[in-house]
Structures are given as C-alpha cells and as structure tokens.
Amino acid sequence: MPHKTVIIGGGAAGLGSAGGVKAADPDAEVVVYTEFEDVAYSPCGIPYVHGQEIPDFERLFLATKEQYVQVGIDVHYETSVTGIDTAARTVQVTGEGTVGYDTLIVATGFEYADPGVPGGDLEGLYYVKNIRAAMEWDKVLDSVKRAVVVHATPLGVEMTTSLAHRGIETHLIDPNPWPLADMADADIMAPVEESWRELGVVAHFNTTLKGFVGQGHVSAVATSDGELPCDLVVVATHKTPNARLAAAAGLKIGSTGGIVVDERMATSVPGVFAAGDAVEVPHGLTRVPLQGLTGSHAYAQGKTAGVNAGGGTRAYKAVYVPWGTPAGKWVIGGASFGETTATALGIPYVLGQAQGISRARYYPGVKPVKVKLLAEPGSLRLIGAQMVGQEGIKERADFLAMAVKHGFTFHDLSTMENVYSPAIGALNEPIVVAATNGLDELRKAGKL
Amino acid sequence: MPHKTVIIGGGAAGLGSAGGVKAADPDAEVVVYTEFEDVAYSPCGIPYVHGQEIPDFERLFLATKEQYVQVGIDVHYETSVTGIDTAARTVQVTGEGTVGYDTLIVATGFEYADPGVPGGDLEGLYYVKNIRAAMEWDKVLDSVKRAVVVHATPLGVEMTTSLAHRGIETHLIDPNPWPLADMADADIMAPVEESWRELGVVAHFNTTLKGFVGQGHVSAVATSDGELPCDLVVVATHKTPNARLAAAAGLKIGSTGGIVVDERMATSVPGVFAAGDAVEVPHGLTRVPLQGLTGSHAYAQGKTAGVNAGGGTRAYKAVYVPWGTPAGKWVIGGASFGETTATALGIPYVLGQAQGISRARYYPGVKPVKVKLLAEPGSLRLIGAQMVGQEGIKERADFLAMAVKHGFTFHDLSTMENVYSPAIGALNEPIVVAATNGLDELRKAGKL
Numbered sequence: 001m002p003h004k005t006v007i008i009g010g011g012a013a014g015l016g017s018a019g020g021v022k023a024a025d026p027d028a029e030v031v032v033y034t035e036f037e038d039v040a041y042s043p044c045g046i047p048y049v050h051g052q053e054i055p056d057f058e059r060l061f062l063a064t065k066e067q068y069v070q071v072g073i074d075v076h077y078e079t080s081v082t083g084i085d086t087a088a089r090t091v092q093v094t095g096e097g098t099v100g101y102d103t104l105i106v107a108t109g110f111e112y113a114d115p116g117v118p119g120g121d122l123e124g125l126y127y128v129k130n131i132r133a134a135m136e137w138d139k140v141l142d143s144v145k146r147a148v149v150v151h152a153t154p155l156g157v158e159m160t161t162s163l164a165h166r167g168i169e170t171h172l173i174d175p176n177p178w179p180l181a182d183m184a185d186a187d188i189m190a191p192v193e194e195s196w197r198e199l200g201v202v203a204h205f206n207t208t209l210k211g212f213v214g215q216g217h218v219s220a221v222a223t224s225d226g227e228l229p230c231d232l233v234v235v236a237t238h239k240t241p242n243a244r245l246a247a248a249a250g251l252k253i254g255s256t257g258g259i260v261v262d263e264r265m266a267t268s269v270p271g272v273f274a275a276g277d278a279v280e281v282p283h284g285l286t287r288v289p290l291q292g293l294t295g296s297h298a299y300a301q302g303k304t305a306g307v308n309a310g311g312g313t314r315a316y317k318a319v320y321v322p323w324g325t326p327a328g329k330w331v332i333g334g335a336s337f338g339e340t341t342a343t344a345l346g347i348p349y350v351l352g353q354a355q356g357i358s359r360a361r362y363y364p365g366v367k368p369v370k371v372k373l374l375a376e377p378g379s380l381r382l383i384g385a386q387m388v389g390q391e392g393i394k395e396r397a398d399f400l401a402m403a404v405k406h407g408f409t410f411h412d413l414s415t416m417e418n419v420y421s422p423a424i425g426a427l428n429e430p431i432v433v434a435a436t437n438g439l440d441e442l443r444k445a446g447k448l
Numbered sequence: 449m450p451h452k453t454v455i456i457g458g459g460a461a462g463l464g465s466a467g468g469v470k471a472a473d474p475d476a477e478v479v480v481y482t483e484f485e486d487v488a489y490s491p492c493g494i495p496y497v498h499g500q501e502i503p504d505f506e507r508l509f510l511a512t513k514e515q516y517v518q519v520g521i522d523v524h525y526e527t528s529v530t531g532i533d534t535a536a537r538t539v540q541v542t543g544e545g546t547v548g549y550d551t552l553i554v555a556t557g558f559e560y561a562d563p564g565v566p567g568g569d570l571e572g573l574y575y576v577k578n579i580r581a582a583m584e585w586d587k588v589l590d591s592v593k594r595a596v597v598v599h600a601t602p603l604g605v606e607m608t609t610s611l612a613h614r615g616i617e618t619h620l621i622d623p624n625p626w627p628l629a630d631m632a633d634a635d636i637m638a639p640v641e642e643s644w645r646e647l648g649v650v651a652h653f654n655t656t657l658k659g660f661v662g663q664g665h666v667s668a669v670a671t672s673d674g675e676l677p678c679d680l681v682v683v684a685t686h687k688t689p690n691a692r693l694a695a696a697a698g699l700k701i702g703s704t705g706g707i708v709v710d711e712r713m714a715t716s717v718p719g720v721f722a723a724g725d726a727v728e729v730p731h732g733l734t735r736v737p738l739q740g741l742t743g744s745h746a747y748a749q750g751k752t753a754g755v756n757a758g759g760g761t762r763a764y765k766a767v768y769v770p771w772g773t774p775a776g777k778w779v780i781g782g783a784s785f786g787e788t789t790a791t792a793l794g795i796p797y798v799l800g801q802a803q804g805i806s807r808a809r810y811y812p813g814v815k816p817v818k819v820k821l822l823a824e825p826g827s828l829r830l831i832g833a834q835m836v837g838q839e840g841i842k843e844r845a846d847f848l849a850m851a852v853k854h855g856f857t858f859h860d861l862s863t864m865e866n867v868y869s870p871a872i873g874a875l876n877e878p879i880v881v882a883a884t885n886g887l888d889e890l891r892k893a894g895k896l
Contacts, residue, residue, distance in 0.1 A: 012875075042808060042810065042870065044868070044870050045810055045811070048870055048871060053871065054811060054812065055812075295875060299875060300863075300865075317863060319865060321865065322865050323869075324869050324872055324873065325871075326869070326872065331871075360493060361510070362490065362507035363502060364501065391839070391840075392840055394866075394867040394872040394873040398866045398877060398879075401865050402847070403850075406854060406856075408850075415748075415765060417744070417745065417769065417849055418744055419771055419772040420492070420742045421492070421774070421842065422490065422496055423774045424772055424774065425772065425842040427747060428744070428747075431846075
C-alpha cells in the first residue's frame, strides 16, 4: 500500500504540500480537498485585474486540472472537510464520508476578521478571495461610482489603488493614523498618501468602522466621523488564521490564532502537519509569532510540510520577512520590522537613512529610493529596514532580509560594493548611503 | 600651516580623494590638477547621449566649478603634472613650476590600450573619454552611415548598442568568440548577440584588427577577415592603468600595470596614495589583482585615499566586483566571476542555474531573468554569479557580491525568503530557484 497523505486546502500551501509529498515519495497517494471550483490560480493577482493593470482573469490560472492528474495529485473540488479524528487518522468529507490518511496536512488558509458591526449581511460587501467571485464582482465594478475600502491592510492598500485606477471615487477608512500602520512607518507611507490624493482617493484615518447602512444593498458606511455614501464596500479587514478544524481536532493553537508548528511544519499531533495562512511561525530576531505572510511563504511552508509528510527531511526556518507592494504610484517594502514595530516591542535601535536614486541622476526614468535602516545599538547589526521608491525595491528587500538574518552591520553595508551603470544604478547605492549616514550620525553624536 | 594635499587627476578617484581629505581634515589645503577643462561630470553617461537615451550632455555635469571653490577644493584646470619628486615631496606643474605637498594622491586614470596597428593617426578614430570631445563627436555622428567598434569591451558593448540605437550601421570586431569574453560567459551573452542582430548590428567575432585604412580620414578597418568600409571607428580597446608618472617616480607597479596600493590606498612610497583606474586591487577570493573597475570603485577608493592622506583612518577592502550594464535590449550582470574566468584560473566549481522571471508570470511587463551561480564544490559556498535579464539585475548583482564575500552557500540561497507581489516579484525569486536547482543536480548525481 502506498503511503497516503490527505491535504485540506487547495491554495499555495496546499499545492506546495502536494508537490513536496511527491518530491519525497513519488509513489505516495496524495488527495487534496478544496471547497472551491479551482486550484492553482494566483489570488494575489485579483486586485490588479480590478485595477485593469492585468487585462483578464484567465491569465491568473497557473496550471490546468489535467496537469495535477498527470503528476498523480488527486484534487477533489468543491468538497468540504468537516472534521478530523487524529486518533483514528481519518477526516470527515462531505459526500465521501470517513476518509483515512497516513499523514495529514492542514492548509486551511485565512479568513478576514469579522468587522463586528451591524449590516454585515447587506449586499455590496466584497471580500476579495475567490477568483470566480472576483470575476462577478469585476462586472459590478463597471457601474460602481463610489466605493469604501475598510482598513488599510495590505489588501486594502492594493484595492484602494486599484479602484482609483479604475476611475471609481474611492474612500479608505482605517482606525490608525496612517495606512499599513501595523508594518510600515509613517514616513514611508507619506508619499503613498500623497499619490493617492493625486489619484482622487479620500483617506479617512483615525476613523472607526461603525456599521454598514442600507436597505438590502449597502448604501453607506457608518464611521466615527459620519456616514460615507457608497455603492460598494471592499472589506479588507486583517487576515486571521482559519484554524477552526485544527482547533476542534485538538491541535495546539498559538497566540495569533494560528496553528503551532515546529521547523518541520509538524503540529502538536503526530502525523499532522500544517502550512500557510493557517499557521504561525516565529520572527527570526524577536521570536514573536507571525501569521498572514505571503503566498511565497505559504508555498515554501507547504513544500516543507509535504516533504516531511512524505517521509523526507526539510526544515522551515524562522522568518525575516522581506515584503513589498505597489501603493499609489510608489512601491513600498522592507525587511524584518520598522520603527513603529520596534517601538511597540520595546526594541532599541539606531537609524541610518538616505534619500537615494535608482539610476544615474541624469538618466531618464531615474526614481527616488528612500531607505531607512534600523540597527541594534552598539553592535550596529541590522534589525530592520523600510523603503519607498519604485525600481528595485523587491530585490533590495530580499537582500536586506538576508542581511538581517546574517547579522550584517552598518559597517558591512556602508562598505559594500555596488554596480554603477547609468541606466540601471546610481554611483552610490541608496542602502550604502543609508548605512554611511547612520555611521556619520553616530560619529557626530560621539557614539562611535 | 595647514596640511597640503596635491591630487593628480580630476575624475571620480581624484574628486573622491579631495572630498576624503576635507572630511578627515576640514582645514587641509587641497589642490587638484586636471588636464581637462572640466571636472565633476559623468563620462559613463557619454555612450547614452550618443544613443539618444539621454537628451543632452549638459545633464552629465554633477557640480559647478563654483561649488568646488566653496568647499575649499582648489581645482587647476587644463594643467599638466609632468613629474613627481617623492624625496622632495614636490610635483612639476606646467605653468606653475615646482609645487610642494605634504601628501600626494595619484589618480591619473586609464588609457585605452594602443591598438598597435597601422593607421592610428587617421582622422575618424574616436576614443570615448572627454566630454568636450564627445560633444564634437556627437555632431559627427549625425552624418555617419557606417561605423566599426573595435573590441567588445564594456565600452565597446555600450557603444555598439548606442550607435545601433542612433540608426548607424554598426559593425563590431573582437578577437574572442563572443562579446565581453574576459568577464561574461557565452550563454549570458547569447541573448545580447541576438538582440544586436535585431538592431541590425553585424558582429565579427574571432576577428583580429589589422589596421585602419584611409587617406587622411579612415575609410575602412582592415581585419583578419577582410576590410570593413566605414566613416567612423570607435576604438574601445581594453583600459590600461595610466601609471607613467607613478612609475617614473619609482612607485611600485603591479602585474596589471596598475599602481600597487595597500588597504589604505597607500603606495610603496610614504606620503603618496593612489586610487581609481591607475591602481590595481585584489579580487576578494582569488587575490588576483584587478584594474579598470567602475566609477563607483574609483570614487570609493578615492575617498579612502583622501581620508588617509588627510590624517584619518579608512580601509578599502578586496573587491567582489558586482557589475552590470545594458547590452542590446537586455541587462547583463554578475558578481565575482563566471565559468570562463573560473576555468581560466583553474578554479573548480559546481553550477546552479535557473531561467526565472522578474514579476508574476501573468503580470504585464514580466521579463526573463536568467541566473547562473557558481559554488565551491563541497562547501557549496558561492564564488561567482552571472545573469541576463532586465529588471533588478543591478540589485541582484549587489546582493550576490555580498553573498560571495560573506560565504553564503547554495543552502543559504535556496532557503532565502523573497518578496512576492505580482507587479514587482515572482512567487519564486530566480536566485532561489538557481540555488535549489544546483542542489537538486548534486542530489541526482549522488554528490549531496
């Protein structure tokens, strides 16, 4: 009998897991259950189709159903798993009854946090998630004049920009004083807010959601600052781990609500692994558990869970969280954490900052690149970074996450070599300038 | 009496030096001698003005003459230094006579290697260097129908692309089997050659220069493969250190012809420093001396020389050489060395390669990113990298040079986190895929 792995969830973590199992054990039987009609599409692309940067939904699909059949991954579509019995090593499947497994991978993803206000059952509240639903909502957008985005989360930021690009009068409400306040610093977001204003976005910060108002269909959003009339609400509250099945089965749940896993992505119960938005993993420096990372994290965690479930050995390490996203006309990004998080966690830091450029000053298309580096006082080891610019933010964020992980100091970064070629890079790399400025500040203050 | 530093040369190294001296000792007297009418412009931008990517030469100037006066840097323009007496601590200056110094910085730059063939005195041979000359040559280009670029050096590659963009029928000759053969591998250059063909460039590889032909003005280039008629020749032979003055003064000269310096950029003679294209510095892994690096290297070396000449302390470390440049419709780049150099030096390596992408597969504007990583067998520490693509090559090259310097392995790179956001980065970073493929190959071969 081949070893049988059951996977609950058909997102990046679930399908990464399936591939991981097959990589470790090509003969393994792999069954994936998903509630949806499709797997293997990129939900991350949906806001950009709405914004008409991407011309159609069809190209978000990554593989055909037939391709999974061919590699021996048996996907059961529109099928719910309603329970797990870890003692019997079985799951309850709607329409299939009790199904046995040798190893189980829980990749049940995320849910948007319940806004917890009246009117949540009105029509016209759009939770961006499933591609088929998105295709229907995209038709609705053609006739929307005024939309409200609830909360400046990563998705809220993307959808605000997309709706504005679509020509819709877009309002954004958020209880914090600036967008993405959980992860990005105010100075990084200031140019984004400015570019939103240019796009006609009306942002309402320090503003609390009070309810959705309407007769059958939403006609306004009630806030601490009054009512905002609208035809559509994008509910982009923060993502919470969908760990209900796992919790009911007795798997240990952590402080974020995510499933607790070790480096093998093994849960507290033998034979059961978990990956993706349903789990929490530690931040590399602070060990604070994090959830709700990216599709790239979910895929890598899934791969790890799958390899281990399939009898192989693979470790998933703590995360240093390179991140980045377009926002307004800018790209923001960073690694580890910024000043806001450091302050909230009581982590001391010194700063190195620079307003640099992406190409030679005189080369057409040159863009500003603002870099802010946080280092541990004394050792001057990098502990976090944030940026706002356009070109090369993603690649710099990848690098800076490795720089944090490997303990690079301001000295290391201020003496690093950089490519100089007018069309692609400035004489001085902005990261180098930021680290050098940080050292200069310390020297002036007599601290170096 | 303030300490007096004399600097020979007004390029990136010379002016970097001047700034370094002033940073270490604001009261120092700093005199810069340059043979040219200008300092503080970017010669690296010249090919792009010729190619009409940059609209005019004026924007290549970085600072005004007045700005140097204001910061106390005394630049003597169109002034030659003809001799150095290190015992007396004086230099001979045309029109000024004998001038004393406390410390001297030699930043005399590069010369193009003498092509060493008949016809070198004909008109119509363009050596790209000085901006005033470039302005005159740019007018000439308006009436050039057919040009030959001699040698596929970095400048030769840039000028080939620029002349083609300008609409000139451009021929390139080089004795090697592919362009940039000293630094880039054939597989990295193949897409560049293809895109040159699309631009109408005719490349003649394995072809030796025999002479320049003409009556007064060049009318053809004689090669091992016959004569190529032309109106203009761009002589882009390799750069050699201009170390004549230094050699005559008894400074130690290294195997590349560059001035030998230590980490302080001090030469073999007390009180004399050197920086930029006139010196050689060791490669971080091989310790092989390198010369003819970039303006960014020259500037950083100059800064180091200046700080030390001014009484401060600063070290310039061995180089890991991140590099990058547009070539045809692509951007090529890398760090340390590629397969060709490794093979030539007898350095063993294993490969990790990937054909990745710069954004989500479905996002408009997505471009291929080919990554080739070389690692030391056994330890799997990165020893070199080469890439061809468009977006993010420069930032990846900067990172990979640091990865070589800090000894990152294929394991480190294959498990690194990456930003995933459809418009700016793919689910899987090409560097990660390359390292992972390298490990997979080794595993298949039973070597891991």
